[in-house]
Amino acid sequence: MSRFVNLEFGDQSEDQPQHQKPLAKDEAYYLAEARTAFENGNFEQGLRLYSKVLEFNPQNAAAWTGQVRMLIELGEFREAKLWADKALERFPHEPELLAAKAVALGRTGDLKGAIAFSDASIEERGDTPYIWLARGDVLLAREESRADYCFEKALLLAPRDWFVAWLAARIRSFYEQFALTLKLLQQALEWNAAHWLLWLELGQCQQALGLVSLARNSFAQAQQLNPQCHQANVALARLSESGYWPQVRGWWRRLFSR
Structure with missing residues (x-):
């Protein structure tokens, strides 16, 4: 079913807890x-x-x-x-x-x-x-x-707007330009180092480039800033299981993308 059914004016079926006092929204x-x-x-x-x-x-x-x-x-x-x-x-x-x-x-x-x-x-x-x-x-x-x-x-x-740098990084990442994505995410982090999502996506980019140790550190930073970040927890677990081979694949990927 198309999401257009409820998209324009919201989902009218949302249940609101009866005991909560409604906020001025x-x-x-x-x-x-x-x-x-x-x-x-x-x-x-x-x-x-x-x-x-x-x-x-x-x-x-x-x-x-x-x-x-x-x-x-x-x-x-x-x-x-x-x-x-x-x-x-x-x-x-x-x-x-x-x-x-x-x-x-x-x-x-x-x-x-x-x-x-x-x-x-x-x-x-x-x-x-x-x-x-x-x-x-x-x-x-x-x-x-x-x-x-x-x-x-x-x-x-x-x-100095981290949000715009992050959006640019997401576009570069979509087109698999990971080296340029890395630079943009690093720039975004200069302006907003406390945002867990930037660390998470930095880790994903580093992992794509085969920078496993750096990726592990970035995922750990994301986890520290947001302990509820399921993606960071999963990424760290997978890195622990995968060991050496992602580094080799990343090295070859960087070599032949030059």
């Missing part, structure tokens, strides 16, 4: 909560929270865009494209929404459509970090070296 509250979920990698939760925003204000373009971006982060690119189409019926000139659709198209292989929507997002006077991150995403899908400029532009528009 409004559009701004849910928008802030959605951003927090995004920053913690809770994309399913972010999707639901952006839906809650639309219950209060169906004309909130940021919430529509947020839903599309959550679907992209969840790897549901075709649904992201369909939802972007639905949102663009309301906001045909919204730059970040056009950019999000461009990413969805690029990741489903429609490279011509992706660059067209990316161009449109910039033509609509879009000059936000996400516009340029999305542009970089599309250019990576097209295997164009100009993507580097787009990521640099995004970081210039958001100086």
Whole structure:
């Protein structure tokens, strides 16, 4: 069943404990909560929270865009494209929404459509970090070296912003550019060393590069900052079981990727 049934205005079947006193929750509250979920990698939760925003204000373009971006982060690119189409019926000139659709198209292989929507997002006077991150995403899908400029532009528009560096790292990681991912995650950690998710994804990147000892340390940092992080616990257990061979595979991978 498509998640569109409950996506636009939330899941009305949520059970609320009767003994809790209801909090004063409004559009701004849910928008802030959605951003927090995004920053913690809770994309399913972010999707639901952006839906809650639309219950209060169906004309909130940021919430529509947020839903599309959550679907992209969840790897549901075709649904992201369909939802972007639905949102663009309301906001045909919204730059970040056009950019999000461009990413969805690029990741489903429609490279011509992706660059067209990316161009449109910039033509609509879009000059936000996400516009340029999305542009970089599309250019990576097209295997164009100009993507580097787009990521640099995004970081210039958001100086010392760990969130933008993290988003750039996630894009690089999607396209398996792990050495560049590593640099971006290290940069993000310079600006927010206390965030467990950055350490977790740094460990995953290091592991992909065969840097097993460093990966183990990063996963341990994530576990220390967030003892409930199941992914870090599992990663540490698997590293303990796998031993020497991931280092060998990583060494060969780095050798032949030069």
